[in-house]
Amino acid sequence: EPEVTQTPSHQVTQMGQEVILRCVPISNHLYFYWYRQILGQKVEFLVSFYNNEISEKSEIFDDQFSVERPDGSNFTLKIRSTKLEDSAMYFCASNSVRGGSSYNEQFFGPGTRLTVL
């Protein structure tokens, strides 16, 4: 069964460093998302991406964040200058436009645990 994949599974970085989290969405999906989950807390939406541009973003997604689809398969989240409070699990998700609806279930990847020291 097709699935969303994410690399790396765990990233440790120093405060102020740039990190790039990578995702490969399900191949025929058109909408891509990033969410984050600080340890023990709820899952929070960061950004959605469709047709090579950001379609929605939350207040969390400030100028230090950016997303890109550099090729036909990868979807990346870049954090320019990491802060301690960026430590979290970052989930990528994708969904299709099955049956004419883009509100189908979002399929989540296994997550990348980011630890900022």
Place this chain on the structure above:
Amino acid sequence: AQKVTQAQTEISVVEKEDVTLDCVYETRDTTYYLFWYKQPPSGELVFLIRRNSFDEQNEISGRYSWNFQKSTSSFNFTITASQVVDSAVYFCALSEAGTGRRALTFGSGTRLQVQP
């Protein structure tokens, strides 16, 4: 603004007991979607069900059932004859389709512990 409330932070039951996880939502939209996701100890998010605001029919899938009531803005999830493998954090989520938003707004989750 949209909001999802899962008032039960943690529930502990003994295997074979039935358990209901509550979810109350707030939205000004008339068109929206509700979801339940399971997060087992391994950490991934597993989709369980999607419901749109025009479909109040309850759904049963094996030991799982969902009760959607627009009158009380609730979308509760019942596990019948719980098993140890049901131990996980369960999240209810909302997507407001009327505004064109696809972002999921999650509740804070309910941690279910099923004891053998």
